[in-house]
Structures are given as structure tokens and as C-alpha cells.
Amino acid sequence: MLLLASLLVPLLASLGAVVVRDVRALGRSAVAASAVATLGLGAVAGSVFARGPMWVGDYWMVDRFTALMIVLIQVVWVGASLASVRYIGLEHEAGILSTRKVRIYYGLLPLFMLAMLVTVSTDHLGILWIALEATTLTTTPLVALYKKDGAIEAAWKYLLLCSLGISVSLLGLLLLAYAGVGAGLPIDRAFSLGALREHAATLDPQVVRWAFVFLFVGIGTKVGFVPMHPWLPDAHSRTPSPISAALSGVLLNVALYALLRARAVVDLALGQDDWTSGFFAGFGLLSILFAAFVLLHQRNYKRMLAYHSVEHMGLIAFGLGMGPVGAAGAVMHMIGHTLAKSALFFSAGEVLLRLHTTKIANIKGLWRSAPRTSLALMLGFLGLIGMPTSIIFSSELTFLMAAARRSPGAALAVIVGLAIVPIGVLHHLFSMLFSRAPAGAPSPEPPESFTLTHAVVAVELALLFGGGVFFLSTPGFEWAASIARAFTVYP
């Protein structure tokens, strides 16, 4: 019951935005809602980690994987709410966002979080599909919020491509249910992931294979796998930065979660994971290499972060295609990517608030004018490209070790991709931080102060670099592997 009660909190917070008109009060109530929901959902997740899976009725199920996703959503929700108080408040003061738009923002933010929480908490494929599509519907107005500089174009591509992808995935879900009906399940139960897992041995393998193809292409569009990714850099770079952090840091993981839940049924029905692993490893590799080359010539730092998401979703997918050790690495990577990417988008928001530009070429000498934000950007990017001791270093090490045994050629290709990425990223980063402003450039802004956003980023970076040490230890690896076992089936 605590789970369902906690899910009501974002709904109430959204309704609150209809009533409240004061921008500061809206910000404070958003923070309060995220904190209250975190208390409830944290208790649910803690209970699951301590005692095992929890069922609420027929439709809701929380296991260790769900609990991890809930924790990641809550981390980003609290962080985004705190960062929004400053970010949205300043944009409102500057006249960039009207009070009406601020209310839309605070009305949709909790609904977006609710949609993600429902996606990961339900065991019913129909509810999962509806909630996943709801994540698109609740975030499209946020992508279009500024109504300029390509925001409408980004929103259109985002809505059309993701809705099409999710529609294709519905065909996959229907085929899975068809296989369930064929195995003797009544139509209501044929949409239950638990029931499908129980009857997996009697599902028609051919139907299940077709179902997975549609699911992979459909949900893979939402995850941002190449070549279904074109909406991602546009949408993630055009939203207010706290929403970019949530879209990039956690929504992609949530979509991947949906795919992994279905994959477990498919692997059980086929009695092996090699077939689905091929999809993950292949599309993962393609995404890594494509993003690595695109990152070399980026001119917009928010877009650069968005392409990083394509690369990292590729890395996670690659890990998922490398057996149980790779899957444990993928779990670590999900955590590391959420922390690093949300910290970087929050920091990018600070840069945007200060310099009013997203063009890399227009930013010079940031280290001198904004040392705190610069340090956050530096550490965030170093963590993201896998510098020890970040969680991403541990995860990449883990699934590269798995890949070296399972598919050495693929491991080598990933290493090439991972070697190319820092060239582009560090070149752009150093250009922003350390290059000198041209003579006659406008005088620098007032000195930077330590803000609430910096505090959020500092906590996330501490977790990113501290967590890496934990995951390099045996208990850390075992913990990640225990979560991976919730969504993997290996003979």
C-alpha cells in the first residue's frame, strides 16, 4: 500500500500546480513532493533490498531491479526539483518563462516522474505500455516550452518518433500476449509479465522471436539506439536543463528497463540468451561507434551531452549482450550514467544561466569566471569518460572483461570507440574552461557563488566517484550481479 500511496504524491503535486500561482511556492512544493515521495518509495525499495520482491495486488511488483530504478528516479527527481527552484526561478525573473509556463513546468514534472515510476512498478504489459507512452506525452510540452531556437522542431520529432516507436512496441506486446493465449492463459493474464514468465516454456518460440523484434525496434527508439536515435540529441538539448537531466539521466534507463523485462520472457521461452544478446551487442556497438565520431565535431555543449547518452546507452546495451558478468556491468553503468549525466546537465544549466549560450565556441575562460561550475563540469566529464574511480570506470572494466572472453573482436571495437570519445570531449571541455577570451570581449559576470544546484551536483559526483570503489570490490560486484539476476535468464 505504501507503494500506491507514494505514487499518489506526484499526482497531488501536479494538481497543486493548477491551484498555486506563486512561482516560489511552486518550486518549494515541487521539492516537498519529491522529498515526501522519496521517503515512501525509499522505504519500499529498502524493504525489497532487505526482504525480497514485493507484490501489491495482481498488477504491481517490486523486485531488486525495480527498487534500483525507483531509487535512480527519486535521486533525479529530488535533484531536478532542487535545481529547478533556481533555474526556473531565474528564467522567470528574466522574463524567459511566463508564470503560465512555470505552472505548466511544475505541473508536468511530477506527472513525468509518476509515469516513470508506474512503468517500472507494474507487472502488467498494458499498464507498462501506457505509462511509457505517458512519459513522452508529459515531456513533449516541456521540450517545446521555449517555443524558439528549434524547440518546436525538437518537440515534433520527439513526439512523432517516440510515439511511432512505442506503437511498434505495442505490436510486440500483443504478440507476446498472443503467445500467452496460445499457451492457455486467459486474455487478462496474458498481459502479466509474471504469468508469461511462469508459462514461458510453453510459449511458441517463433511468435516470441517476432515479438522481441518489434519490441526491440519500438522501445529501442525510446532508448535512443542508433539508427532510431535522431530525436534524442534534439529533444535533450532543447529542454530546460533540469528536465534534460531527467530525460537523459533516467528516462532512457526506464525505457531500457521495459525492454529488459520483456527480454527475460523471451530468453526463458527460447531457453537461451544468445539470440537476444546479439541484438543488444550489435545495436550497442553501432551506437557507441556512431556517437564517438559525432562527438568529435559537436558545437553545442548540451547536444554533446545528449550524444553522450547515445554512446552510454550503447555501452549498457553492449554489456547486456555479454552474459551475466556483462549484465552486472550494465547495472553499474546505469547507476553511473544517471549520476554523471544529471550532474552534467545541472552544471550545463548553470553555464546557460550565466552566459546565455549553448555554443561551445562562445564560451571562453569559464574556469576563471565560474570555478565551481567548471570544476563540476571537469569532474563530471572525467567521470563520464571512465576515469578511475568513477562507477563508469568500474562498469566499463567489468563488461570489457566479459567481452574479452566472449567476443574479443567486439571488445576491441568498443575500446576503439572509448578511445575516440575523450579526444572530442576533452578538446571541447578545455576550450570552454581554459581558452582565453578575445581582446575587447565583454567584462566577466560577477563572481560565482555556491548555489543549491552546486550542492546537488557535489553529492552526485561524490556518489559517482565513491561508488566506483564499491563496485570494484567483491561485495559491490555481487550486489550488481544480484540485481542483474532479476532481469536476466542464463542457462
Next chain:
Amino acid sequence: MTTDMVSLEGVCAGCMLLTAFFSMGRKRLPTLLRHYALSSACLAGLIVTHAVRTSHPAEYAGAVATILVKVVVIPLAILATAHRCGESLRLKPITRPVVSYALAVAAVVGAYLMSRRLPLEIGPTSPVGHIIPLWSLVFVALALIFLGFLMLIIRRDLFSQIIGFLTVENGISAFAVVALGGVPFLMEMGIFAVIGGGVLLMAVLSQQVHSLYRSHDTAILSDLID
């Protein structure tokens, strides 16, 4: 009775396919919307005939919702948006009608080949007990999906893209009816809600595109390229 219903089911499915097929060469928005509305009405007919044949009266609600949302509300909402923008109702395909129809034939053939490869059981052994071959109805559903995708590719105006998306969605709805005999009621209503919400957002965005660029041509949406 059962044989009549099966025949009607086939007629509805065939009519859905034909209306979607012939919309491929149409250039005027009202005509395109009429085709879509007719195709959706046939989908409602498919649901009703299936409900009668299988004695599942709960499915009538799905048929009523289909008529209300897809035959009435969505076409009227799109037309109202177009009128509000004051733009010409003549749309801009990037291919000539002959080429569009040729591509549509290729899409239908592709759907046929795919439907024969899909391992869905045929005849009385099918889980939902069809009398006519299940693959033939699945073929119609897949053809609608393929035609919808084709419309998204060969049209470069926002309204055609919305209709292309809706055609894909109609194909998936048809698949749910013919392969599964529909989906649980609450799930169906949820799907209607998110599809309706999506189309509403698309209509709002198309209006915003028009107010920014004074056009619905998707070729102008090219600021965000690498």
C-alpha cells in the same frame, strides 16, 4: 450467423485496407481525413462483428470509443486546426500519385510476405478460433502499418504525418482485434487516452509550427542537424 459475421469481418478488413491504400495518392486534407474516418469506421465494424461472433458484448464499448474518437473527434480536430491556421488544404507529397500508389503496392506486398512468415496459427486451432485464415486478417493489419509508415516517408507536411501515425495505430488496433479478439477493457481505454493525447499534442504543435514558420512543410524543420 457465424458465417455471416465472418464474411462481414472480411468485408470490414478489406474496406480498411482499400481506404488506406487509396488515401496514398490524395492531396487534399479533407479527402485524406474522410479516408481515415472511413477506415476507422471499418475498424469499429471489425470490432462489432468480432463481438457478435464471440458473444463478448463488452467489446461494443471499444467500437463506440473508436467511432467517437477516430471517426468523429480526431478528423474534426485536425480539420479545425488546419482551418485556424488559414493554410491551403492542399498537401504536398514528395512523389507523384502514380509513384505513391506504386510504393503503396510494394508496401502491401511486403505486408503480405511478412504475414505469411508470421507463425500465427490458422483456422480452428487458432487460440481465438477464427474460421477464415488468420493470416489474411493479420495481412490487412500489417498492410495498414506499412502504409502508415509509407505516408510518413513520402509526405512532408505535418497533417499527413499525423494521419500516417494514425494509420499505423489503426493497423495495430486491427491486429489486436484479429489476433487476440481485443484487449482488456481498461487497457483499451488507456490506449485510447494516450493516442488521443498524442494526437492532441501533435495538433497543438502543428499550430505552433505554423505560427512560427507560416507553413506546415516539414522541410522547414531542419534547424537541428549535425
